[in-house]
Amino acid sequence: MNPVTYDAIKLTLGVLATVGLYTVLYRENKFYRFWEHVFLGLAAGWASVTLWTETLKENWWDAMLGKSVEQGVSTGEPGYWIYAVMLPLGVLGYFVYSKKHSWIAKIPIGIILGLWSGQQIQIWWQTYGPQMKASMLPVVPTTWESLTRPAMNGLTPEQMASVTANIYPSQAIGNILAIITVICVLTYFLFSFELKNKVVSSMSLTGRYLLMIGFGAIFGSTVMMRFSLLIDRMYFITIEWFDALKLLIG
Amino acid sequence: MAQVQNEKTLGEKLLSIPRGVLFFILVLATAIPLRCKVTIPNNPAENSANLYRILMSIPEGSTVLVQSDWTNSTRGESRGQFDALLRILMRRNIKFAVLSVGDPQAPQVAKDVVDAINRERAEKGERQYRRWEDWLSLGLFPNAEGTGNGIALNMSNTFATKEESDASGMKRKVMLSPVFQGVESVADIAAYIIVTGTKSSQIAIERLNNKVTMLALVTGVMGPETLTYYASGQLKGMSAGLKGVYDLETMMESGLNVTGSPNQVPAVPGEYPGFPGQTNLAKGTQYILTLHSAIFLLIAAVVIGNIGVILSRKKGQS
Numbered sequence: 276m277n278p279v280t281y282d283a284i285k286l287t288l289g290v291l292a293t294v295g296l297y298t299v300l301y302r303e304n305k306f307y308r309f310w311e312h313v314f315l316g317l318a319a320g321w322a323s324v325t326l327w328t329e330t331l332k333e334n335w336w337d338a339m340l341g342k343s344v345e346q347g348v349s350t351g352e353p354g355y356w357i358y359a360v361m362l363p364l365g366v367l368g369y370f371v372y373s374k375k376h377s378w379i380a381k382i383p384i385g386i387i388l389g390l391w392s393g394q395q396i397q398i399w400w401q402t403y404g405p406q407m408k409a410s411m412l413p414v415v416p417t418t419w420e421s422l423t424r425p426a427m428n429g430l431t432p433e434q435m436a437s438v439t440a441n442i443y444p445s446q447a448i449g450n451i452l453a454i455i456t457v458i459c460v461l462t463y464f465l466f467s468f469e470l471k472n473k474v475v476s477s478m479s480l481t482g483r484y485l486l487m488i489g490f491g492a493i494f495g496s497t498v499m500m501r502f503s504l505l506i507d508r509m510y511f512i513t514i515e516w517f518d519a520l521k522l523l524i525g
Numbered sequence: 526m527a528q529v530q531n532e533k534t535l536g537e538k539l540l541s542i543p544r545g546v547l548f549f550i551l552v553l554a555t556a557i558p559l560r561c562k563v564t565i566p567n568n569p570a571e572n573s574a575n576l577y578r579i580l581m582s583i584p585e586g587s588t589v590l591v592q593s594d595w596t597n598s599t600r601g602e603s604r605g606q607f608d609a610l611l612r613i614l615m616r617r618n619i620k621f622a623v624l625s626v627g628d629p630q631a632p633q634v635a636k637d638v639v640d641a642i643n644r645e646r647a648e649k650g651e652r653q654y655r656r657w658e659d660w661l662s663l664g665l666f667p668n669a670e671g672t673g674n675g676i677a678l679n680m681s682n683t684f685a686t687k688e689e690s691d692a693s694g695m696k697r698k699v700m701l702s703p704v705f706q707g708v709e710s711v712a713d714i715a716a717y718i719i720v721t722g723t724k725s726s727q728i729a730i731e732r733l734n735n736k737v738t739m740l741a742l743v744t745g746v747m748g749p750e751t752l753t754y755y756a757s758g759q760l761k762g763m764s765a766g767l768k769g770v771y772d773l774e775t776m777m778e779s780g781l782n783v784t785g786s787p788n789q790v791p792a793v794p795g796e797y798p799g800f801p802g803q804t805n806l807a808k809g810t811q812y813i814l815t816l817h818s819a820i821f822l823l824i825a826a827v828v829i830g831n832i833g834v835i836l837s838r839k840k841g842q843s
Contacts, residue, residue, distance in 0.1 A: 301548065333688065401731055497745065500766055506812050510812070513556045
């Protein structure tokens with residue numbers, strides 16, 4: 276098939292799928308259901324094939340069987356039959372579908388959970404250790420030359436290093452706000468006992484409001500992302516597809 | 526009398542705009558600005574600037590690992606980020622290996638984009654990036670946690686079973702490729718760059734942040750929580766959402782901290798030139814005006830809805 280015609284057909288199907296999936300915003304309908312099932316089928320099929328071609332074949336099957344020498348194709352490789360142990364171990368997971376023997380499925384799940392749990396102590400520290408350290412911010416300005424941190428444009432490397440090393444008053448204020456936020460939000464999560472002290476309960480309330488502000492910012496960012504996805508679909512339909520049709524028509 | 530009861534007040538009218546009308550306006554608000562050539566002024570965010578600074582500081586000929594976990598479901602943001610990243614890497618002759626730990630579609634999507642950028646370079650008479658020599662597709666690693674641990678502990682062993690065809694067509698182990706020449710552990714990698722729309726970036730950061738320079742290009746949804754890792758120094762640079770794409774494209778066009786002409790050579794330390802005259806302003810620049818238009822529509826809809834509620838309440842009180 277002519278590549279231009281192929282592209283036009285491919286993109287037209289993409290446009291139909293896009294419009295079909297968006298029709299659910301108006302109301303539930305069969306056109307939407309059709310494309311939803313097409314999408315699910317394709318995704319499931321793709322995932323199955325990819326898992327074999329990209330992962331299991333190279334990492335397990337080929338490693339287990341090894342490779343013979345083929346002139347210009349392969350230099351050969353020994354097989355590691357110990358990899359065969361993986362198959363029965365993995366198959367045990369499918370006993371979850373048996374009412375009588377479903378307990379057997381807990382063996383591979385237990386191994387995975389054990390491996391995962393064992394990692395968590397180190398992972399927890401690697402995740403939150405640097406974040407806790409980064410929360411301890413300097414709150415005293417080291418210079419009063421300028422209220423805010425100067426722009427870096429046009430500065431020499433030495434001047435840039437000096438600007439970066441100093442804490443300007445506006446940065447100190449920002450750091451104080453950050454520390455107050457951390458303490459107030461942590462206070463909000465003191466659920467184990469009743470907060471009778473007025474100072475602590477006020478901090479808890481402040482923490483709640485600060486969390487709300489944070490959630491608002493996250494929601495705003497999420498809305499922007501959703502719009503970006505819609506904009507890309509509109510680009511696909513009004514520019515990519517139209518251009519493909521123009522090429523087809525000549 | 527019945528006619529009077531059925532007549533809607535202005536407040537009720539504002540609150541009962543049909544959904545179809547709102548969707549139609551949204552379609553217009555997102556389709557029309559895509560055709561407009563208006564440049565929105567931009568001041569790149571600090572996190573984007575640091576991302577660009579590090580990408581421009583990587584020595585030519587070095588190798589980076591790119592963890593590409595995005596698919597077409599986040600194409601609106603991730604495609605622009607991935608395009609910009611590949612353009613920078615290829616223009617700076619930095620070798621890269623792409624792996625995916627998230628979605629099974631991700632490896633193919635990444636390969637398609639590398640091919641597209643290569644076609645763009647071929648049309649301009651620039652050197653194409655050759656697989657095996659300049660870049661590798663390491664494929665899908667379905668367990669993000671295990672893969673992260675593997676890379677942290679023994680990268681060569683993690684990729685030991687992966688093969689690619691060399692220039693002669695012979696299938697060989699990827700660790701023998703020129704891409705991994707002189708690379709024995711993850712510490713020998715110039716940077717570990719994650720492009721994702723999911724939490725896969727966090728799983729990698731948790732396992733690798735103290736071993737290699739980490740950079741992330743994430744979607745707007747993941748931006749706020751990933752910013753925590755940037756603020757704590759676990760990520761050295763990051764681009765979030767469409768603004769992040771626009772930031773990167775702006776810096777690719779005009780450079781960073783460049784006081785004179787954007788193409789002044791050699792740049793002094795602290796100044797990172799752009800790539801003037803090349804394809805820099807792409808998806809981010811095309812979409813950012815439309816994003817403003819859609820957000821303006823959203824704000825207008827919220828204002829109209831609130832006016833409707835206030836008018837309806839006043840009518841109810843009277």
